[in-house]
Amino acid sequence: MSIKYAVLGLLHYKDMHGYQIKDHIEKNFGYMWTVNFGQIYTTLKSLTDAGFIALSDVISSDNGAPQKKLYSLTDEGRREFKKWLKNSPEKQMLLRDPFLMRFVFFGFGEKEDALRLIEDQIQTYEQQLSRRKGNVFRWERQGVYVNMIAELGLNFNELFLSWLYKVRDAMRDTAPGERTVDPAVQL
Amino acid sequence: MSIKYAVLGLLHYKDMHGYQIKDHIEKNFGYMWTVNFGQIYTTLKSLTDAGFIALSDVISSDNGAPQKKLYSLTDEGRREFKKWLKNSPEKQMLLRDPFLMRFVFFGFGEKEDALRLIEDQIQTYEQQLSRRKGNVFRWERQGVYVNMIAELGLNFNELFLSWLYKVRDAMRDTAPGERTVDPAVQL
DNA sequence: TCTACCATGTAATCTGTTACATGATTGC
DNA sequence: GCAATCATGTAACAGATTACATGGTAGA
Incomplete structure (x- = not known):
């Protein structure tokens, strides 16, 4: 627990x-x-x-x-x-995200659906980022450790957003009918 | 499920x-x-x-x-x-990490213990990073989406590691007895 | 020989989530 | 007046983890 x-x-x-x-x-x-x-x-x-x-x-x-x-x-x-x-932590970091879970399988669905979900994510994380930036002053009054972790959260948020932008742009640039998954995948 | x-x-x-x-x-x-x-x-x-x-x-x-x-x-x-x-994802991303969970509370424990756990994490994630870099060729044969997500994983790994380095160095620089948590925290 | 890995499955338990039940206060 | 928020709690269910049980194969 x-x-x-x-x-x-x-x-x-x-x-x-x-x-x-x-x-x-x-x-x-x-x-x-x-x-x-x-x-x-x-x-x-x-x-x-x-x-x-x-x-x-x-x-x-x-x-x-x-x-x-x-x-x-x-x-x-x-x-x-x-x-x-x-004690040493029992487990490694785990990133649970129903969006990323879909993302890996986007090749099996429609590109428009994928793009729509990506746009939604961008909105969500843009909002979260600005909320977090607004909270910086709150964190500053907390202890150093809490502060450092808030910074990590912010950095991660930024990283994820820029990844989303990149992915969106890359997908927009591919022609509508183009296959975006390698059918001869090696599993 | x-x-x-x-x-x-x-x-x-x-x-x-x-x-x-x-x-x-x-x-x-x-x-x-x-x-x-x-x-x-x-x-x-x-x-x-x-x-x-x-x-x-x-x-x-x-x-x-x-x-x-x-x-x-x-x-x-x-x-x-x-x-x-x-379908739109039901939930937002969740980062579960027993290390970070401890990290927020490091101010209530001993600095040496904290430093030891941080070193352990650095080791773990350095290994993971080199393993991931070695796997890049594997990902390249997969579809674009799987590829993109592998890149995100790599980026995140790098971000986390450099955060760990920074935190470790910052902690080493503080004198042994120095308080590293603000006792008058606002909750 | 022994360890690691391949392979399937069940039972018990622990965690986590949703829904229900109840009712006051504050701000729009 | 209505929605949001404050406040506590239980019951049912869903999801995840651990332990158990069984036995073959490959390599150091």
Whole structure:
């Protein structure tokens, strides 16, 4: 379970409640992990059962509104996290992308469809890039490591975009009927 | 299910058996998807049940060695794949990396541990890069799309490595006791 | 001889996702 | 008034991983 350590890590900064944790992961690490409520609340429960975190405060408002349940790290949780942090990562980087998955097989479909999907991707990543650039000031107030990783995200975004431009232009230049896949592929 | 379409896509090239499909995905798309036998054989079964693929041949050797069960695409499978191919991708790119996950939290651990993990990563990705460069000729015989994606993989590999070098050097330059994380982080 | 690789499959388990259920607050 | 966001939680399902079980072939 990876989200487990993300939660333990975040609680080093300050005590947080479930909604806040989800929000934070989404906004700051969204390109790495996706989280959903189902996962957050069950993880919070299992971490509590394991003794790694504990309910530190419950903030209730007078008018029946939902309570905020704040969790904090226990000493055991801090130890567990430290142990994990110095371990070598179990796996290599994995790039999961339903667009790229289609891309490899574009030769088996229509060129117009492929071009349309590429344009969509360009739009998406142009937006993301400008959003990220606008957030630079946010990152600057964070620690150096968080900062460095934000830079990597930005660089990667730029690399991917320029690759998309190149691919689009190369495809536009090929005549409509031209075969764009080698039928005698060696597998 | 994503692996489902990877299998349907690969069977466009030629009929293949389970082990072969796994091997191919691992070697060519390993940075995008991980597969394991459990998944391959159950996927093959469910695709057969759905009528998208069919057993086309069974190659058995005389001496009790395991048989190779070759599968081929059905017309329905081809239709299903075409439909999927022109659909917009459901999700955005996701970068899953247990190393980067640790990296964001390096400020809460020891600098020496962090440096060691970074060195390990550098080794790993230097090896991968030279392996990929050696494979360029392989890609060239493939279709243009497969070619383009191989280029993206190479570019990304280079970007990540130079980021790792930069990070390592920056960390070496900071004095041993120096705090490398802002304790008053804004979350 | 021993390791690595070829080859198929099942069962148990762990993770992750979607949908459901509930209700307050804030801004347009 | 309505949509978005804040807030917590459960149930069902889908997807992925690990371990187990079995046995042949090729090369160091």
